[in-house]
Amino acid sequence: MYKIITIPCGNVNCYLIEGNNFAILIDTAREKYRKHLLERLENYNIILIILTHGHIDHTGNAAFLAKHFNAKIAMHSDDYKLSKNNSINNIYSNSFVGSILKKVSLWNFKKTSIEEFEPDLFLTDDQSLKEFGIDATIIHIPGHTKGSIGILINDNELIGGDIFMNFLYPSEALIAEDIDMLRKSIKKIELLDLKLVYPGHGREITSVKISF
Template identity: 70%
Template sequence: MCKILTIPCGNVNCYLLDCDSFAILIDTAREKYRDYLIKKLEGYNITLIILTHGHIDQIGNTAFLSKHFNAKVAMHSDDYKLSKNNSIHNIYVNSFLGNFLRFTSLKALKKVTTENFEPDIFFSDGDSLNKFGLDATIIHIPGHTKGSIGVLLNNNELIVGDTFMNVIYPTEALIVEDIDMLRKSVLKVSLLNIRLLYPGHGKEITSIKVTL
């Protein structure tokens, strides 16, 4: 069983799966947190970097860290083009807070560039991580982005990217590419009997409400 370590980088969470002889990093934050991440990751044998989705606040240090640790990069193929250009898809909101997040996200997008990288692996729903030494499963949970994925491990814990967030209170994603897809993903997660959700923003979530 691997330990899940949260690495807050501003308002974005990266997660390190510490599996003793090796480690897996989930998301890489913005470039300005590079030095901080290097210090936090010192001494770990990181063999794989998993990206929950293609937004810049999740992928900003991927190129650098994959080279630094000689680690493979994995994501869902549906977010490959998004990782190259975060402006290619429209973003919709479903609350007042969502409007604010959309405004700040689009504003930040104009100021940030990300070093290019090429994924080594494209994950699909239900893929096992056993060949990487981890008893875990990839869960495809589109809506926030088309290629959003989560990592289900330790039987009932799910690292969920931005499909859920806990900024002010626990909620499903407040900015989305497809609200219908998101609602189906929320229902899908609710049926998994999850004990803890680890979101891309905010603290762990112990219970979820299904909005249909």
Template identity: 35%
Template structure:
């Protein structure tokens, strides 16, 4: 498989570039302080920011939308987000989630509500969105679960960028797929994973962890099925 996804490691989070025929698509922009890191990455890899024609936001959390305004100015790219997330983004509010454990609840309580700058996206997605017009064989797909309007990018070659839907942890010679720390709806999240697999996803790029293959994902789905049956 010829890979088209280029991960940009920003520390606690990743952004991703997708190489199209002539242009690039950027998926997520990291934290506010990630802007300089992305800029440096582009310079190092001799990618002209003006060749980035689209910015896809997997969802409206500050570790994914941080340097959005600066990135938009640098690239001149159009910005795409799901309609629900876009409504929160336009109001400067982080999309709400529920904590999945007592620890997560405590951490959420301790964290202040992040200040998001208001931003009006160019494309507000309701259904699937083809990336063909940007020279990329793939689609942006609505994959709710982590948040109501979470999106994934699925390329025809089986590479999927899934934002906070999953995370991956490296073991000695394999990777374990895990659910995110916080979510809005776990059953919707599981359905979204299954849907991506049914549409041909083979490699899952997560914003907060290692890349997972479809076997790791299938193991994760099985594990929870066993647990819920007890």
């Protein structure tokens, strides 16, 4: 069993997977949390940074941390262009709260810039991470973004990026590039019979039976 450490950065979660004498970082938060991340990560040998998708609140420190730790950056190729410009794709909301979140997100996309980075590798659906020393699998779960991915680990746990969120209660992502595709990805996840989901926003989720 691998230990998964949650690192809250404001309303975004980054995650650390501990291996033997190394660690893998999932997502990197916004630039303003750089000092906080360095303090939390200083005792780890980070060899790989996985980005669950291309939005700035998950990629903001990717370039800096990759240089600092001499780590590789990995993501899905479908979010490569999005990581350069978060405004290139339309996003849609699925609730009143989602409509507010959409406005805030669009404002942030236009106002915020990050240090550019080039991924060292592109991850694909059902790809094993054994070459990096951990028994885990990449799951392509498009919808929130076209290139959204999750990391299936410990057989029944998923680090899921923004397919779910869990502030007051578990829900599907409140904004998405393709809401129908998001829900198809949730159905795909339901078939995995998960025990635990680590969302990009909010607390851990113990059931993925989400009502639409």
